[in-house]
Amino acid sequence: MSASIQARLKLARDDFTLDVDLQLPGRGISALFGHSGSGKTSCLRCLAGLERAASAYIEVNGEVWEDSANGLFIAPHKRPVGYVFQEASLFPHLSVRGNLEFGWRRIAPNERKISQDQACQLLGIGHLLERKPATLSGGEAQRVGIARALLSSPRLLLMDEPLAALDSARKREILPYLERLHDELDIPLVYVSHSQDEVARLADHLVLLEHGKAVASGPISQTLARLDLSLAQGEDAGVVLEGVVIGHDPHYGLFELRLPGGEGPLLRIAHPDLHVGSTLRLKVQARDVSLALAADSASSILNRLPVRVRECRAADNPAHVLVSLEASGSALLARITRYSAEQLGVRPGQALWAQIKSVALLG
Numbered sequence: 001m002s003a004s005i006q007a008r009l010k011l012a013r014d015d016f017t018l019d020v021d022l023q024l025p026g027r028g029i030s031a032l033f034g035h036s037g038s039g040k041t042s043c044l045r046c047l048a049g050l051e052r053a054a055s056a057y058i059e060v061n062g063e064v065w066e067d068s069a070n071g072l073f074i075a076p077h078k079r080p081v082g083y084v085f086q087e088a089s090l091f092p093h094l095s096v097r098g099n100l101e102f103g104w105r106r107i108a109p110n111e112r113k114i115s116q117d118q119a120c121q122l123l124g125i126g127h128l129l130e131r132k133p134a135t136l137s138g139g140e141a142q143r144v145g146i147a148r149a150l151l152s153s154p155r156l157l158l159m160d161e162p163l164a165a166l167d168s169a170r171k172r173e174i175l176p177y178l179e180r181l182h183d184e185l186d187i188p189l190v191y192v193s194h195s196q197d198e199v200a201r202l203a204d205h206l207v208l209l210e211h212g213k214a215v216a217s218g219p220i221s222q223t224l225a226r227l228d229l230s231l232a233q234g235e236d237a238g239v240v241l242e243g244v245v246i247g248h249d250p251h252y253g254l255f256e257l258r259l260p261g262g263e264g265p266l267l268r269i270a271h272p273d274l275h276v277g278s279t280l281r282l283k284v285q286a287r288d289v290s291l292a293l294a295a296d297s298a299s300s301i302l303n304r305l306p307v308r309v310r311e312c313r314a315a316d317n318p319a320h321v322l323v324s325l326e327a328s329g330s331a332l333l334a335r336i337t338r339y340s341a342e343q344l345g346v347r348p349g350q351a352l353w354a355q356i357k358s359v360a361l362l363g
């Protein structure tokens, strides 16, 4: 990883201390994940300069924004940061166009990185330009808020639970736009979320915060698969797999996905809208993975992968165990009953078959 965002922050409050040393990639999406009160928003506010930590060093892709040891503190309005909050705080008296122009006009023409047309196209809001914020749905307003943040040509985008105020249908509507930002823009994004599924879908890098400390920081696929972290215990625990779509069976509406590693295993997934040759990221929930001693073709389960056990640990539920597996270079997690683990004799190094129902795969 080219460590391009550095944030060393020490911030003491009455009953809370933030003490982190974050090294984040200078591109892509880094997620700050953790329980309520773990310090996620405090980190973002420090990055934006909205909060001044007693001891801080912040460097973003070669530019030092804060260095308390040398008395350097770039004021918030001078930091090239786009900040998106839970609720889009649009100016109610201005149209969508007026809101977008607000940030854009404040940037010198030679420093503008994105045009209004590009931002509208990226967020799918071209048809809303003459509307007033009060007439927008929550998802539309949030897309306008993101476009407005982009039009200030930031060198760092900060998003604080941008989907938290939306219902699940609006979340599903907006997630593809966030994925497009990830694919098409070259602006690093630090994204705060409570939702493991959201983080699994969007982030490249994951920081787990607990009580003001970063207890883990690393690539998303490795970090989600760690059994020593609280992430593995949650209801939504699971891993991220990335593969290339190599085939389509239109009769059954199934796509074939090849996991990394050349001749690596295939997954079959029912998906409404994929293209052969495209890359797909999948969240595989630990509770949707079962284990078997042999490849059992006499079942409805389409996906059977040869795996090797890395580690097995007790789960929060005493009747369950968590098993971390290696599937041709990709990490998988399985949550199974302690009874089944004993029946199979699950132990590190053991070769097993992991079974994943196609309908359980979330793309």
Ligand SMILES: Nc1ncnc2c1ncn2[C@@H]1O[C@H](COP(=O)(O)OP(=O)(O)OP(=O)(O)O)[C@@H](O)[C@H]1O
Pocket (backbone or CB within 6 Å): 013, 015, 016, 034, 035, 036, 037, 038, 039, 040, 041, 042, 043, 194
């Ligand atoms: N302005 C403030 N003054 C005093 N304490 C604060 C202030 N803002 C936050 N805190 C406290 O600092 C701690 C971290 O808060 P922070 O908002 O960073 O957590 P968070 O992980 O973002 O939580 P959430 O997911 O609920 O938004 C909490 O204990 C909170 O009560």
